[in-house]
Amino acid sequence: MRIGVLGAGNMAEALAGRWVRAGHEVRIGARTPAKAAALAGRLGCAGGGLRDAAEFGDVVLLAVAHEGALDALRAAGAAEGVLAGRVLIDCTNPMAPPFEAPLTGDGPSAARRIADASGARVVKAFTLVPDGVWRTSPPMSGGRPLGVPLCGDDADALAAVEVLVRDAGGVPMRGGSLARAALLEAAAAFIVGLLVAGEDPSAMLVPVAHMGNPR
Template identity: 45%
Template sequence: MRIGIFGAGAMADALGTQWAAAGHELMITGRTPAKARALADRWGARAGDVAEVAEFAEVALIAVLHQDIASVLTGIGDGLRSKAIIDCNNPVETAHFTLVTDAGRSMAQDIARATGGHVVKAFNLCHARVWEMRPPVFDGRRLVVPYCGDHAAACERAKRLITDLGCEPLPVGDLRHAHHLEAMAAIVISLLFGGHDPHTVFNLIQPATGRAGTPPEVA
């Protein structure tokens, strides 16, 4: 798969390193070209400008600080229209750990509206150090990665990229649910700022013990 990566920070580094090792072809752009080139060299990939990366990508990863999203989307313009886009970002301010998006509206939906791309929300609930693990396994179980989106083919691409990290994909609905994933991330980020281990995660898979369709009893 040809993956275009927008951003050259810790998340881009962690995910790009894993996907390059899985055999995907990568191209990256970043606010600091030298930093993007250094990552590309390490991956055996290429660096380029925003337009070049958008044209190259079959699927794009946008991995930038929420404060920079608007300028990145302006640079992308229509370059990702009708393409799969993975949004791993979180619109969370760190004074009170609340969302900066409008009530009931997610950053993922804003990206979809701005680009015309098929956005899938994924990879937003863990610190970059978790994505560096090969594979991310906790208590003998693979890390569960929730994702959501409106476009079946884009979701399939996201599912494959999750699986390529050795993780368990968990579909949680259409893109309206991205707002809830971003709110969950606000809790994770508050824990990280509070000094918790960067490997703090939510593991959401637990086999039910009741009948099919019946939740297990709660004591």
């Protein structure tokens, strides 16, 4: 699969590294092409500008800070239709201390805004664990393979991202439509808030067998 990565930070490095090792063709793009080239050199793939990566990828990973997401899309050529129809993985987290609510407030989710700005088939994914987890082999959660919730509206886009989750060492989980990305973003903020408070979020989840039928 051809994967364009928008961003050259920690999540970009962790995920792109796993995909390169899985045999995918990857191109890193950054606002500063030299930074992308440096990361690409470490990973053994290609690097360049944001638009280079967007035009290259059948699937595009948006791995920048939330506040820079729309600027990155513009630099990648979103206004000219470069991303229209492509599969775009949104792993951004719209949150900041004190983690009382997502930074999107009462408006649309970050994923929805990214979809509207890009015209891409957006799948929200890779939002609940930090980059360090994706650097372990295999990534685990409580002794089990790490689950990755996916939210999206396009069946083919979801299928493509499911492949990439497995190739990164995770297990895709059906999270519902892109509308549910707002819940995933809020959950991420809540979980990080617990961690900052010194709490263990995993302790609030009981085994599935004890949950009963929620319907």
